[in-house]
Amino acid sequence: MWRELVEAFPKAEVRDAVDPGTLDRIESVLGQSLPGDLRAFLLESDGLTDEYGTDVIWSAERILDDNLSFRHDQQYESLYMEFDSLMFFGDNGGGDQFAFVRRPERHEVFVWDHETDSRNLVAPSLERYVRSALESDGEDWHR
Numbered sequence: 001m002w003r004e005l006v007e008a009f010p011k012a013e014v015r016d017a018v019d020p021g022t023l024d025r026i027e028s029v030l031g032q033s034l035p036g037d038l039r040a041f042l043l044e045s046d047g048l049t050d051e052y053g054t055d056v057i058w059s060a061e062r063i064l065d066d067n068l069s070f071r072h073d074q075q076y077e078s079l080y081m082e083f084d085s086l087m088f089f090g091d092n093g094g095g096d097q098f099a100f101v102r103r104p105e106r107h108e109v110f111v112w113d114h115e116t117d118s119r120n121l122v123a124p125s126l127e128r129y130v131r132s133a134l135e136s137d138g139e140d141w142h143r
Helices: 002-007 020-030 036-044 060-072 074-079 126-135
Strands: 055-057 086-091 097-102 105-112 119-123
Touching: 002 036, 002 126, 020 036, 020 060, 036 055, 036 126, 055 126, 060 074, 060 086, 086 105, 105 126, 119 126
Parallel strands: none
Antiparallel strands: 055 086, 086 097, 097 105, 105 119
16 A cells, blocks of 8 residues: 555655564564554555655664654753654654654654644644655645
8 A cells, every 4th residue: 555655756765664573673662552554654665765865754773763862862851842652753854753642642643843842733644644745845844
C-alpha cells in the first residue's frame, strides 16, 4: 500500500524494508509501541525522502536515535516540555519535527515547533501526512 502511494510522487525516494526485529528493538528501547501505520510503512520502506532531500519519514535507526536524544538531552530538558509521550518520526527540514502521541496512544500526526515548543495537530493519519508533505512545495506546508 505505502509504496503505491509514494510511487504517485516520482521524485520521492523509498528505501529497502526494515527487518521486523529492528522495529521490535525500537519499541523495547523506547518503551512504546510504534503506531500501526508507521510500522507498516517501515516494513515496506526504511524511511521516505521528498524531492528536496527532506526526511518525511526517518529511517528506523534515526527514529530510535533521535527519540532517545530528545528524551535525554539536558539542554532540551531545560528549554522544552518533556518529550516522553511523543514518538518523533520525521521533520520538515527547517527544524520542526513530526510525531505521534503515544501516551495516550493517538493515531494523528502532530508537529512540534522548535521555536515555540508548541505541539499541534497537522494530519488525521500517517497517510494524510505523507500526501500533504509530498504534495507541498516547501517546508511550511503544515502551517
